[in-house]
Amino acid sequence: MDFIIQAVVTAVQQLYHVQIEAGDISLQETRKEFEGQVTVVTFPFTRFSRKSPEQTGQEIGAYLQQQLPEVAAYNVIKGFLNISLSDGYWLGKLTNEILHADYTQLPPNGKRVMVEYSSPNTNKPLHLGHVRNNLLGYSVAEILKASGYEVIKANLVNDRGIHICKSMLAWQKWGNGESPKSTNEKGDHLVGKYYVLFDKEYKQEIEALKAQGQPEEEAKKNAPLIKQAQQMLQQWEAGKPEIIELWSRMNGWVYEGFEETYKKLGVSFDKYYYESNTYLLGKDIIQEGLEKGVLFQKEDGSVWIDLTADGLDQKLVLRADGTSVYITQDLGTAQLKYDDYRMDESVYVVGNEQDYHFKVLFLILNKLGKSWAKGLYHLSYGMVDLPSGKMKSREGTVVDADDLIADMESTAKQHTEQLGKIDVFNENEKLQLYHTIGMGALKYFLLKVEPKKRLLFNPEESIDFQGHTGPFIQYTHARIKSVLRKANADFNRASSVSSIAATERDLIVLLSKYAETVKQAASIYSPAIIANYAYELAKAYNKFYHENSILQADTEEQKHLRLQLSAATARLIAQSLKLMGIEAPERM
Known part of the structure; x- marks a missing residue:
């Protein structure tokens, strides 16, 4: 609608002898209850016309109708000049633009963006919450692509940790060597079944210890199953061959199951990152932060950042024993992704329960002087509820995606x-x-x-x-x-x-x-x-x-x-x- 803006500039000059800029003019879509398609806000021009907004709108409207063949009619409601464009204008728009435009992709804008979504755990199948994540991430990627971006669709798979070991240990104890092939069951469903079984047996152990007089928190720590799972995680981190083999085999089952679900959902990825490859990253960035004085070390050797001046709190970024916390590896993975692709923007599609985590992550990277940190964005989305209430994957009460x-x-x-x-x-x-x-x-x-809103499916x-x-x-x-x-x-x-x-x-x-x-x-x-x-x-x-x-x-x-x-x-x-x-x- 540049021609209307230019005509209004000329109208103000001719009618009131004042030169204004195109940026001084506010065009809006006409509200549905009024006649017209384009609305000019006339309040700013009253200081030149020295007349009411209605009179000013009438004068500018009359000028536009006289000068522009595209203006078929106008009306003024308070300080809003509503313009009806002619049939000829709209027919020209159809013939010259709409019928011939290539809408599959707007011209490239020269920018690269990564959209990271899905981020499943390899101890359970995808569920309704994952479905919203996948569909939201895929759609955002397609919209960015259509608007001219070069897009990388990434999936950071959470394939290690105590939750993975719970499924592995339960299968080892009670699986009798069964596999997706022997049970004719999807691999992610099979592994998820053992995650639920672990929780069931673990709860029974906790109750037994409580019956012996242990407080609940103590019983949770002392239950034999959780101790065995922690030992298995230590063996995995030490690279024990039989544990690594079991981990690889069971994760392989899960990946096959995931791919089947992704295909049904119609989503895809260009790049996979795996937490098993990234969980040790970030320690170099911690050292860099210490050298720059952005981070500080406590007497016990743990490393922290003080964000109280930013309205947050102190945040642990490295444990006293030198092991990573989630923020450590996320700092490293953010650097790895940028080193891999040098993107202008990076969008993390993650539920709103992680809002604080991403606020801290982005703030640390900015304080470290990472120039690319300004392009980071957390696309926070609300949870999906069902008429029956919330979902809990440990208890097997989730709505499975398949x-x-x-x-x-x-x-x-x-x-x-x-x-x-x-x-x-x-x-x-x-x-x-x-x-x-x-x-x-x-x-x-x-x-x-809207992504941020919680919804009832x-x-x-x-x-x-x-x-x-x-x-x-x-x-x-x-x-x-x-x-x-x-x-x-x-x-x-x-x-x-x-x-x-x-x-x-x-x-x-x-x-x-x-x-x-x-x-x-x-x-x-x-x-x-x-x-x-x-x-x-x-x-x-x-x-x-x-x-x-x-x-x-x-x-x-x-x-x-x-x-x-x-x-x-x-x-x-x-x-x-x-x-x-x-x-x-x-x-x-």
């Missing part, structure tokens, strides 16, 4: 069969459609909410074909594709119509906002902006579809325009869904 996907496919099948429009599909096509709709429902439900609500859902948007895309198949038209030539209906104009206005919407979503790492854009576009198309005959339009030129609008809408719905990792079906 079970969730199967349930979504089953729910999609039930809803689709109720509509009764899939008789022409063969069995394989039906199964693919159920997966596409089920995953579309799940992904859209989890992504349409409701499978039934997510799959409603008429609501604010993924299937509603997918169904709109399939409906448009059906219309286009029947028309079999050439969309390349321009339409010669000179006027358009309100619903046609509203569609063009929405279509013209796609590129700006992607940029906005990328700037704040929010797939919710894309999700809600896709919904508004689908809703606008359905209104257009119900109010205007397409294939039976009054004239061939009108039909041609409506088919062009339909094709452009289908393209941008599909592109918006793709940015969320959602498939746009050709038929439903």
Whole structure:
């Protein structure tokens, strides 16, 4: 809308004999309850006009309408000048821009960004919380890619530690040598089963010690199982061959299971980092911090940073015995990632229970003078709740990702069969459609909410074909594709119509906002902006579809325009869904 800004600059100069800059003008999208598409805020100009905001708006509006053929009408509400652009302007926008633009990727911006997401533990399968993490990370990566970034999708796997040893020890004790092959069970599920079993047996040991008179905290430390798990971790860190072999074998089972789930979810990674390779990193950075005086050492030899001046507290960064804490290895891994890729930005997709940790991590790196630390960002997201309450993986009460996907496919099948429009599909096509709709429902439900918000996942609500859902948007895309198949038209030539209906104009206005919407979503790492854009576009198309005959339009030129609008809408719905990792079906 630069031409309106320039015209307002000229209007103020001509009407009030004052030279202003383009940056002094505030343009807004006109609110839905008022006529118009663009709004100029007139309050700043009253000091030049020495008139009320309404009078000033009337004078500038009249000038714009006289000087610009694109301005069809205007109205003034208090200090807001609402401008209605002409049908010719919007038809030109459709013909010259929307129909020919390549929206798959905006021009490269020369910047590189890493998006780290998933970060699973290799002692259990992925669950509903992981699903939100994976879908959010993948979508943010796709949005950044579409807005011109070079993107690296990274996965830091938590493949070591006491929690891994718990599964290993339980399998060693009670597994009888079973494997995914011998049990016909996914590897991550098999290993997760032993993690739950460890917790069950551990709790029994604690209760037995408490019955002998030990306080609970003491009983937790003295239980034989936890001592054996700690010993196993020490043996792993010492490189004991049989422990390393067992660790490698069981992790291998888990990775195969993860890959199967990732494939179902439709997410992927360019780079894997493993905690087993990074947990010793960071000690050089600790030494650097001591030398720079950013960190300090206590009498017992432990190393700390004092962040009280920053409104935080003192933070341990290295134990007295010289062993790492989580922040140590995260400092080292941050440096490793930057050394590997020299990215301008690095986004950590991690739940909001780690907000404080990342605040401390980024602050330390900034205080150490790491120039790249200013590009670090924690994409904090809220937990996913269920009607039944919170999930606890130790107790085996989580919603398993694979079970969730199967349930979504089953729910999609039930809803689709109720509509009764899939008789022409063969069995394989039906199964693919159920997966596409089920995953579309799940992904859209989890992504349409701003990441920071906690949400309650409701499978039934997510799959409603008429609501604010993924299937509603997918169904709109399939409906448009059906219309286009029947028309079999050439969309390349321009339409010669000179006027358009309100619903046609509203569609063009929405279509013209796609590129700006992607940029906005990328700037704040929010797939919710894309999700809600896709919904508004689908809703606008359905209104257009119900109010205007397409294939039976009054004239061939009108039909041609409506088919062009339909094709452009289908393209941008599909592109918006793709940015969320959602498939746009050709038929439903």
